[in-house]
Amino acid sequence: MRKLLIVGIGAGDPDLMTVQAIKALNRADVVFLPDKGEEKAALRHLREQICDRFIEKPYRTVTIETPQRAPAGSDYRGVVDDWHGRIAANYDRLFREELPAGQFGALLVWGDPALYDSTLRIVERVRAGGLALDWEVIPGISSIQLLAARHKIPLNRIGEPVLITTGRKLVAGFPAGQDSVIVMLDGEQAFRQIAPEDLEIYWGAYLGTEHEILIAGRLADVADEVERVRAQARRKQGWIMDTYLLRRAKA
Ligand SMILES: C[S@@+](CC[C@H](N)C(=O)[O-])C[C@H]1O[C@@H](n2cnc3c(N)ncnc32)[C@H](O)[C@@H]1O
Incomplete structure (x- = not known):
């Protein structure tokens, strides 16, 4: 065998x-x-x-x-x-x-x-x-564990679920009934294609490497910055891996 x-x-x-x-x-x-x-x-x-x-x-x-x-x-x-x-x-x-x-x-x-x-x-x-x-x-330490550690946040709100999905799925809109959504494999900046409503984003690229970048804030405020920084970094390194948590801001 x-x-x-x-x-x-x-x-x-x-x-x-x-x-x-x-x-x-x-x-x-x-x-x-x-x-x-x-x-x-x-x-x-x-x-x-x-x-x-x-x-x-x-x-x-x-x-x-x-x-x-x-x-x-x-x-x-x-x-x-x-x-x-x-x-x-x-x-x-x-x-x-x-x-x-x-x-x-x-x-x-x-x-x-x-x-x-x-x-x-x-x-x-x-x-x-x-x-x-x-x-x-x-098992290994995943990118989403690193994302949470670097932003110093738990991934879920108390007693609430977390959905893990892809950029391809997110373009259809922020999933109904969800509070916290992690997005992976997003080559198209799908966060630009959904209504920012009351969402917050915790974004991380090249997590765990010397090129690590973190941005967090209200999606409406930082979406442009994430898009610009992502494009620049991708040009410079020739590749990028990024992931993010989107969640509804607390009422
Ligand atoms: C094919 S999946 C592999 C995920 C991997 N098995 C894990 O546990 O993280 C690749 C996606 O994971 C995310 N990813 C993996 N490593 C990353 C890193 N160092 N920084 C940011 N995102 C990362 C990105 O969303 C990337 O598109």
Whole structure:
């Protein structure tokens, strides 16, 4: 049986690695590193730094080429399903070629593997395709935990729920009946496309890294600033990762 360690590495700062994550990496014979092209080179570099710093025994690295996703269009689920199928085929081939039965392979997942990451779905798909595979999941510190810590706020109001969603979903409007909404994967500044009403925003980019930026305030007051700062930073770094909490201001 081939074994995988699916390790949450925290969302930006190698110091966010947990003791469990460090122990898991030190059980790995092979570390699989995704290559998502130029834009994500900085993130690959961080994964390599983590391996250099925390793995205290010999290990091999294998690069996994990540195919480009087709533009989503109207069939978002179909496009993602096709994309995952191609990634799973790559994983299947590499696990057969590079991970002998009885050895441990590690996959380093940004933040926490349970939050807006498809590694677990893809690995399940590889197993469903017939490869004998087992895995353990090691949780990590997610970007939304970092967002809350940096802004020094709880994510929920007392006794109230929090909704976690994407920029794609938010463009339809601030979700009805919600008080606190976390938005991830927003390449289009969806907060500009909803009525600011009585909303507050707690925004963070490059959380946990040396380029970290935080902005908070009434959405109506700071939306322009977030948009401007985001565009500038993206131009300068060549990539951006940002997330934010929108919540109704207290009456
Ligand atoms: C594919 S999801 C991965 C989330 C990850 N599994 C986690 O636990 O945070 C990528 C999205 O997470 C958010 N994100 C991840 N790392 C971030 C960081 N360091 N700063 C701000 N947002 C981040 C952004 O919304 C980005 O679009």
